[in-house]
Each structure stands twice: as C-alpha cells, then as structure tokens.
Amino acid sequence: EVQLVESGGGLVKPGGSLRLSCAASGLTFTNAWMSWVRQAPGKGLEWAGRIKSKINGGTTDYAAPVKGRFTISRDDSKNTLYLQMNSLKTEDTGVYYCSTSSDYYGMDVWGQGTTVTVSS
Amino acid sequence: DIQMTQSPSSLSASVGDRVSVTCRASQSINNYLNWYQQKPGKAPRLLIYAASSLQSGVPSRYSGSGSGTDFTLTISNLQPEDFATYYCQQSFSSLYTFGQGTKLEI
Numbered sequence A: 001e002v003q004l005v006e007s008g009g010g011l012v013k014p015g016g017s018l019r020l021s022c023a024a025s026g027l028t029f030t031n032a033w034m035s036w037v038r039q040a041p042g043k044g045l046e047w048a049g050r051i052k053s054k055i056n057g058g059t060t061d062y063a064a065p066v067k068g069r070f071t072i073s074r075d076d077s078k079n080t081l082y083l084q085m086n087s088l089k090t091e092d093t094g095v096y097y098c099s100t101s102s103d104y105y106g107m108d109v110w111g112q113g114t115t116v117t118v119s120s
Numbered sequence B: 001d002i003q004m005t006q007s008p009s010s011l012s013a014s015v016g017d018r019v020s021v022t023c024r025a026s027q028s029i030n031n032y033l034n035w036y037q038q039k040p041g042k043a044p045r046l047l048i049y050a051a052s053s054l055q056s057g058v059p060s061r062y063s064g065s066g067s068g069t070d071f072t073l074t075i076s077n078l079q080p081e082d083f084a085t086y087y088c089q090q091s092f093s094s095l096y097t098f099g100q101g102t103k104l105e106i
Helices: none
Strands: A003-007 A010-012 A018-025 A034-039 A045-051 A060-062 A070-075 A080-085 A094-100 A114-118 B004-007 B010-012 B019-025 B033-038 B045-049 B062-067 B070-075 B085-090 B102-105
Touching: A003 A094, A018 A034, A018 A094, A018 A114, A034 A070, A034 A080, A045 A070, A045 A080, A045 B085, A060 A070, A080 A094, B004 B085, B019 B033, B019 B085, B019 B102, B033 B062, B045 B062, B070 B085
Parallel strands: A010 A114, B010 B102
Antiparallel strands: A003 A018, A018 A080, A034 A045, A034 A094, A045 A060, A070 A080, A094 A114, B004 B019, B019 B070, B033 B045, B033 B085, B062 B070, B085 B102
C-alpha cells in the first residue's frame, strides 16, 4: 500500500521556523516528484512547492507567497520529503499535505496532513 | 502565474441529479488539468487527470472534458458520498495553481 505520513507540525511564533517531514512507503520514492500543498482554516487548497526526482535534476519550484522562506528537500535514502519553513507568518497557518506530483498524472497520493499554527 | 477560476463557487443538488463544474484558465494549458474531491477534515482525492482521464478506482459517473482554457467536471447520478468540495488544478506551468473550489451541497 502506498502511504505518505506527514509529521512535524505544531505551534510556532511569528518569525519562527519549523521543519515538516513526509515519510513515504510502498512507492519508488527515488523516482517520485513530490509536492507540498497547504490549506488555511476554512479556505481552499494552495500549492506551496515541488521537488523533482534527482534523475530529473532534483530541482525545486515554489509558489510566490513562500518563495525565499520555504525550502523543499528530500532524502531518498530515508524515503523522506522535507519542508523547511523559516520567517513564518500568521498567514502560513493551516494544514500541510505532501503528495506525489506529476505534470501529466496529477497529485495522486496524499498524506493525512499536519497542522501548523503560527501565533504569538 | 496561471490563474484558475471555477464556477460556481457553490452548488445545490439532489441525489440522482447531474451536475457540472467549470474551470477556466487564464491562458492555454493544453490538457494539463486535474480535478480533486475533498471532504471535511480529509486529504484531497484525485478524480480526473489530463482533463478527461479517470483515476483508477474513481466511479464512472465522474467525467471530465475540455482543452485549452475551458474545462468541465460532470457528475452523473449524484450519490450521497459525492457531496463535497471540488477543485481544479493546472500542471502546465511549473508553478501549479488550484481553482478556488466548488462546494456541492445537498
């Protein structure tokens, strides 16, 4: 069974940092492109960023609201995806999902989400 | 960035009805358009990829159409479990974007 499990969410003060993890199982993680998608309370889905597989360059892309503050990385030896979030703002509050990500096949596997709350 | 605009924002329907949700892109995205369903407190679920391809395990009452800038998700013979929020998402650009969502209510 393909599974993604996020962890690392919590309460952090504005200006603080947090690192989220996404542990993958049941898929060839090395070949997977991965995205982070977030959802503010009561709002819609917002794509935050993506990392390609290393064989495709391992490059990253970010949505404008998080570019320069968030960094996506991967450790293929641990089948784990990361989201390093710095200079957090109250508007970064929400549920953060990791997902597999393909330009053609869409985001077909999702984790259960982890909640980030940025508040003083 | 490519903007995705869904309509309507909300929709009321009954079991057995046929409903459609539209999604318009701010520029041509060929067929790089995906549809998701989300229920409260749950992760999104991929329904349709590449505008019209049904994801494995998704009931055949779901269908997608369109190309270029205009796309449609149609649900035939609505079932109780179909009442949820639906999102379109473009993957033509390296910067993905979602529509704002359409809430389907009984």
